Amino acid sequence: xxxxxxxxxxxxxxxKNFFYVEKALKSCTGCFSCWTKSPGLCIFKDTFxxxxxxxxxxxxxxxxxxxxxxxxxxxxIDKSIPLVxxxxxxxxxxxxxxxxxxxxxxxxxxxxxxxNEDMIKTYKAMxxxxxxxxxxxxxxxxxxxxxxLKQALTMxxxxxxx
Amino acid sequence: xxxxxxxxxxxxxxxxTSFYLASQLNLSVDFMDSNDILADQAFDHLDQYDxxxxxxxxxxxxxxxxxxxxxESYEEYLNINPQSKNLYGIVxxxxxxxHQTRIALEILSHFAQTVGFPWQGxxxxxxxxxxxxxxxxxxxxxxxxxxxxxxxxxxHAVLKKENYDIQFCDSFMPRxxxxxxxxxxxxxxxxxxxLKRTALKNTPLI
Numbered sequence: 341x342x343x344x345x346x347x348x349x350x351x352x353x354x355x356k357n358f359f360y361v362e363k364a365l366k367s368c369t370g371c372f373s374c375w376t377k378s379p380g381l382c383i384f385k386d387t388f389x390x391x392x393x394x395x396x397x398x399x400x401x402x403x404x405x406x407x408x409x410x411x412x413x414x415x416x417i418d419k420s421i422p423l424v425x426x427x428x429x430x431x432x433x434x435x436x437x438x439x440x441x442x443x444x445x446x447x448x449x450x451x452x453x454x455x456n457e458d459m460i461k462t463y464k465a466m467x468x469x470x471x472x473x474x475x476x477x478x479x480x481x482x483x484x485x486x487x488x489l490k491q492a493l494t495m496x497x498x499x500x501x502x
Numbered sequence: 503x504x505x506x507x508x509x510x511x512x513x514x515x516x517x518x519t520s521f522y523l524a525s526q527l528n529l530s531v532d533f534m535d536s537n538d539i540l541a542d543q544a545f546d547h548l549d550q551y552d553x554x555x556x557x558x559x560x561x562x563x564x565x566x567x568x569x570x571x572x573x574e575s576y577e578e579y580l581n582i583n584p585q586s587k588n589l590y591g592i593v594x595x596x597x598x599x600x601h602q603t604r605i606a607l608e609i610l611s612h613f614a615q616t617v618g619f620p621w622q623g624x625x626x627x628x629x630x631x632x633x634x635x636x637x638x639x640x641x642x643x644x645x646x647x648x649x650x651x652x653x654x655x656x657x658h659a660v661l662k663k664e665n666y667d668i669q670f671c672d673s674f675m676p677r678x679x680x681x682x683x684x685x686x687x688x689x690x691x692x693x694x695x696x697l698k699r700t701a702l703k704n705t706p707l708i
Binding site (some may be wrong): 356357364365367368369370372375376377379380381389390393394402405406409410412414415417418420421423425426427428430434435436440441453458459462465466469470473 | 512514515559561562563564565566567568570571573576597598599602605608609610612613616677680681683684688690691692695697701702703704705706707708
C-alpha cells in the first residue's frame with residue numbers, strides 16, 4: 341500500500357489513499373508523551389502514523405519551502421516521532437533513534453515550486469536525513485513543476501492503490 | 503544603535519534550550535515567541551529591529567512546523583512591507599553531533615535569501631537536551647565543550663553585524679556515555695509514569 345500526503349489538492353486521487361493536508365495539524369508540543377506516557381501514540385489523535393507505518397511507500401508532495409517541507413506537511417512529519425523509540429543507535433557514524441517497528445515505508449517525495457538549485461539540494465538532503473531517521477530503506481526525491489504533479493504521481497502509483 | 507530581536511521557534515518556550523542559549527548571549531536582546539507573533543499577526547512589531555536571531559530546535563532534521571508557519575507568514579508580510587535586516591540563527595539538536603543541525607541552518611539561510619535579508623550565519627549545538635537541562639553546570643565547564651567561546655564569538659559578530667558563517671558546537675561527552683545516560687533517562691521516565699519497562703517498546707499501530 342502507498343500512502344500519499346500532499347499539501348496541494350490533486351484531482352482524481354481521492355480513492356487512492358491520497359490525503360490532502362488542507363490545514364496544518366496542531367503543532368507537536370515536544371511533550372514526549374508519545375515516548376514516556378503512551379509509548380507509540382501521540383496524545384493528539386490527528387496523526388497519520390497508523391497509515392504511514394502500515395504502508396510500503398510514503399509519498400510526500402510538498403512545496404519547496406526554503407529547502408524543507410511546507411508547514412502543513414511538516415506538521416504531519418513532526419508528529420511521526422512515536423514511530424521510533426526514544427533510545428539511540430549509531431547509523432553512518434551519527435546518533436539516531438532506534439526502530440519501534442520491524443518495517444518502515446520507503447519515502448518518495450515530489451517537490452514543487454523550488455526557487456533555485458540550492459533549495460532543491462537542501463530539500464534532497466533533508467529528505468535523505470528524514471529517511472535515515474524513519475528507517476526507510478529507499479529515499480527518492482523528484483523536483484517537478486506543480487502542473488506536472490498529477491502525471492508524476494500517476495507514474496509512482498502505477499498499479500498500486502487501485 | 504543596533505536593535506536585536508530573538509524569535510524562539512521552540513514549542514517549549516522559555517523552558518527550551520533555544521531560549522537558554524539566547525539568554526547567554528552577551529547582547530541586549532528582546533525575546534519573542536514565534537507563536538505569539540503569529541497568533542496576533544504582529545509582524546509590524548518586528549519592523550523596529552535591524553537584526554533578528556532565529557532560535558530553533560531540530561525537529562526531524564528541519565525546523566518545527568510552528569517555526570515554518572511563522573516564516574511563511576512573515577514572508578507574506580515582507581512581500582507587502584519590504585525591508586532588510588541582518589539574520590542569524592541558532593539551532594540545537596538532541597543528538598550529540600551538532601553537524602546534524604546543518605540542514606536547518608541552511609533552511610534559515612534560504613528564508614533569508616527568499617525575503618532579501620542578508621544571511622549572517624549561525625551556530626548549531628549538539629546534545630541540546632543536556633545543555634538545556636544542566637544549567638547548574640557552568641557554561642564554561644569543559645563538559646560543555648567550546649560553548650562559551652561560540653556564544654562569545656557569535657555575540658561579537660551579531661553586535662558588529664558581521665558574518666559568522668556556520669559553526670558547530672559539540673559537548674565534550676563521549677557518544678557511548680550520551681547513549682547510555684539517554685537510555686537510562688528514558689526508561690526512568692517510563693517507570694515514573696507507572697508503566698513497565700517493556701512498555702517503552704510498545705507497537706500499538708500494527
